[in-house]
Amino acid sequence: MEDAEALAQRALDQFDGLIAQGGGLRPRAGQRAMAACVATALAHGAPGQVAADGQGPRRLAVVEAGTGVGKSLAYLVPAITVALQRGTRVVVSTATVALQEQLVRQDLPALAARLPTPFRFALAKGRGRYVCRLKLERWLGDPHGADAGEGDDDLLAPLDATGAAARLAWLHARADDLAHGRWDGELDSLPQPPEPAWWAAVAADAASCSARHCPLYGGCVYFERRKELVGAQVIVVNHDLLLATLGTRQLPEPDQCLLVLDEAHHLPATALAQWSCRTGLTRLAWIDQLSSRMLRVAQEVECDAVADVPEAAAQLRAALQELARLAVQTWGGALRHGEEPLRVRWPLGRVPDGWEAPLRQGGQAAETLLAALRALGAALRGAMREQPEEARRLAQLYAQLGTLAPRLEATSDTVRWLAHVPEPGQPPLAKWLTLVPPAAGGDGSVRVVAHASPIQPGALLRARLWPQVRAAVLTSATLTGGGGRFDFFLREAGLADDADVSTLAVESPFDHARQGELVLAGVTADPRDLPAYQQAVQQALLRDLPGVRQGALVLFTSRAHLRQVAQALPPELRERVLVQGELPRAQLLQRHRERVGAGQPSILFGLQSFGEGLDLPGALCADLFITKLPFAPPDDPVGEARAEWLRASGRDPFLELVVPATALRLQQWVGRALRSEDDRARIVCYDPRLTATGYGRMMLAGLPPFARRVVVQGARVPAAAPEVEA
Template identity: 90%
Template sequence: MRLNRRAVTHYEPMDEAQALAQEALAEFDGLIARGQGLKVRPGQRAMAACVAETLAQASVGGAEEDGPTPPRRLAVVEAGTGVGKSLAYLVPAIAVALQRGTRVVVSTATVALQEQLVRQDLPALAAQLPTPFRYALAKGRGRYVCRLKLERWLADPEEAGDGEADDDLLAPLSAEREAQRLAWLHARAADLAHGRWDGELDSLPQPPEPAWWAAVAADAASCSARHCPLYGECVYFERRKELVGAQVLVVNHDLLLATLGTRQLPELDQCLLVLDEAHHLPATALAQWASRAGLTRLAWIDQLASRMLRTALEVECDAVADVPDAAARLRAALQELARLAVQTWGGALRHRGEPLRVRWPLGRVPPGWAEPLRQAAEAADALLAALRALGAALRGAMRKQPEEARRLAQLYAQLGTLAPRLEATSDTVRGLAHEPQPGQPPLAKWLTLTPPAAGGDGSVRVVAHASPIQPGALLRARLWPQVRGAVLTSATLTGAGGRFDFFLREVGLADDPDVTTRVVESPFDHARQGELVLAGVTADPRDLPAYQQAVQQALLRDLPGVRQGALVLFTSRAHLRQVAQALPPELRERVLVQGELPRAQLLQRHRERVGAGQPSILFGLQSFGEGLDLPGALCADLFITKLPFAPPDDPVGEARAEWLRASGRDPFLELVVPATALRLQQWVGRALRSEDDRARIVCYDPRLTATGYGRMMLAGLPPFRRVPAAQAAPLEAA
């Protein structure tokens, strides 16, 4: 690899770009040739060549004034299971970045995948590539403890937890659970003090209760950064220092989207971007830009106003003059919205006796709601403006009075604890009031009403939600204009016929002239290695009780034949529990159910059983249907109880389907079938993880062969040997 560094503000002419791509590919070839357990895979090399060409041709930085428009290049690559896509994108991306004096940001779907890259793949590459490079893992602030918050909780738990009981979004803790939380916090403080814990959520041996962690997790709103007296001991900022000199940064999709425009990560037009598990990006975008807020339990508003007024006296800030009036107006407006909700839907709630969700058709604001929504938005904005001015005054005071930094930082944290609730309230009421332009999609808008809790104050809890419904539009507006060179990859990006149309629409890249697509086939011999048993039960899936009973009987017939490791995937937790409870004792002993143990312990026990030659059967839901690596005998049998359609009560999906129908389009064929097909491909991908694996896949859903859309999904699956149920050999003979 040449050692000269090209200027980052220029792009490569075509001949130089080709030479750079060839050098990057030669780096990949050299790595494979040196061995270290690697073998030549034509598909992997083809993907590496695509990555090298794409990133070498892309501009990094802006064009000279009055100069030519710098080229922008994005590649969408479906790499079948077994291709080895991590190596195929890491080596050429790192090689191109080092040559051009820039950096690579690799974004994955989950923290677990980040950890895999940073703990396994990148250390191996750093030891083998001839040119040194540094890498670092970047996580969101909320995955690290805030020492100042922890100190505050241990000093005064009642003050630290002030406002929690009034939060519609949190389940209140009982006295016993509160005592357990305090004991847990004391233990974590001791672990920190004695070096037994590094302050990261992901390094805890057991995941804590969400409310326990939320009490002490770092967050931007309550962080005074360099002004904090504990800044020198801050775990989050210590980790951020590791990012400064790294040429490869490993992030996740949530963090990537949450930090757009904040400079917490490298500017995307100044670096190269790889999006692994890119099929998750649309859902991440919808979740990132959705909002929710409680319309009841509003004591936090008065608490925030009181804290703002007290703090303003400390720092002589006159921006809070209107705070009492704005707080009163916000409270009154939210109370009116809650009253309207209970007045309109309280009868249905009482009839149900359980939480009720109400979605506004086509996002239209009901009569009487527009004015209180407007008033709530104006009052929230006034409070936000005062809060920002007060925050700036506090930071200034900490600079001028370092001897008062600890006390002032605590005041800043007290305000910051409630600030996210105010921001969420502002976002949500503005979302509820939003009226789209003609032809534009509406927001999904809904309320959840929860009946009074036993022993509570007798009031109904009301939470409001607002969410975009078109992820492609969000990403096209907010992400892609910043990106100059990127590779998006996953094992499942195409539907039947190898077409990327659905994914490109979902991710906001349809009709983008700078995008190229590529399918890299899996090296597996699916027809030799795997068998797909089309074991459709006779019951109609639309008759859910009858269908679930039929699948239960089929599983009771087939599971005793499992001799190694098996995975049974369900679309419903209730159905999973129903089948687990129906198992005879001798079969139940072989079954490990998702949720009964932490995921890591569950999988470890599964591996131990199979390793000891015992049968072991995992029962799991959607999260076990992808990202779960069970090679060899760990998943010799895979059972799919039902086609993995999205839950029918998803309000965002409902709103999107409603809008498509109103526009004269078919949401089932345009949205539901393609999304289910990709999810089914992910599920089926759990069966074969290496070229030596053998597996049998059993699908009980008759729609896979009996319907046109099912046959479309079937056509998109790998070419396993397909066997009708009547012709399948007994399971134990497979």
């Protein structure tokens, strides 16, 4: 086998050869430096060569590649070259399905047409993005008896008669589209995103899937897509799917492939979301449904594992009811009809008095039910093998049990985590409750949901992901916060002090001082006085937005503030504004492109999701307005719990966590302005903290070196920034 140094050189030569072909590609020193780093890391790591003690060749490269470097090409060419030579595969993980599809529909086809050695690539999505034909059949055959998943989300009201009828009509339409080839069964190919409850009714999921035992397996959309993965050398996934499938063999395991994590700055937050849990303490009819179905199935397959099910179900219901009673008794007095839900976090994750016994009872009962459920599932699969003529009916029974299985698993996990007491010196879990006030016209009851989550993403990733990884690249445009130091990201990602990790920061090729201007137009109001600050920013926008001549993006940190400003716009200005959420994202952006293409001004109002991953080149974002520094929401319970623990440990959470995270987010927002070396843009920031505070000046120093202009507070920002010589 070719040694690592020679293989790394071969991969870099392949990259150089591709660039030399031209065809729109041109040499960039930063891109080549990144390609060399990727080639070295992946060639020296050795998937599949882990010794018994867990040691072996292992390399991880962390690369910050500024906007415009061309990082996709810089990691794809070396990774594919090394994989083909080593006879392994590349798993590319990115932040969202939209970014996955960009790689599969644009970047990889273009690359496959240019590389001398052919390769295959495929897109992998989670089961829940595909329709389950068996569920769809069941709903259409018996819409009143197929309500196993009704009310799974305890923060959503159940469907009324009108909503149920609309859902059934939608399901009939989808079944017809599927039957006549007008729809391929994927959520992402629907022209309009459906209501979450409608899709949840028929979405595929592992718990209710009998796989090869299903009578509709031959036409299963999910498994047909999975066949595409078998012969693919490059598989494109997202971070959620990567973490959710660890150890399941649905994807190549991390120790058997080359791993590329694009948009890696999202990985820590994804890990926290993936490994958190929640369950409803009210709306417990599902427990009785599960118990009765388990008993009925046990009779069908002659399984004797359900003897304790009725008692365990009663105990679980009683325990959850007691927990809900304690919650309402302690905190329900603060609830009022029509108000927002109340969230109550347990300080330092400590269990309140009186909660230990019901938590213990609920945990034991849930474990008893899970054990019986697993035994029933095995018995049903066996019966399907032995009685193929009964497969359809048995698969429906399996699906009925499986629809409720995730609720039981979530309840078991949440109750266990709520009762968890950390070892001395270890961080607590974040634990909190959501109390939803009675709805008008409802039964007058308060709904209660319990939540639990780890607070340190680095510890999760260090325990569950990195020990399996032998060769990986983590990359993003924002990993250092502009200060050149990777410390914060490495801690958050669980890679601090890892001897196998190397880092590289590659600057953007843009001439920021010539191409862009940063206008520091801080308003006079103090951001801590939220009403006054929002009013001041609103006045500034009403003053400055009429000067927009091409495309503009206005980024808000609050949906309420966004709506407030949108409602205050005069009619002639409101006609130019497109507000996130008023149309599906694709339609909104298409309308924006059409307006700008026709020479008309068009202004997008957006939130955090528009501040990242939104590609608006050229005139589509000639002006970028930042209404407020993008601090995380102050009421995030996981962030609150982590800050509380750090303070209790004598540390400063604001400087240690909040400022670095905000600096990275601000870099992402500013990155919407320039997307190519030909772009020109103006960035306007109204937050006075960027220049008036020490941490703000630190964030400012980490931004690209745009030409800067300070506008006297209250003065109009000029309609167009003059081109500034470098």
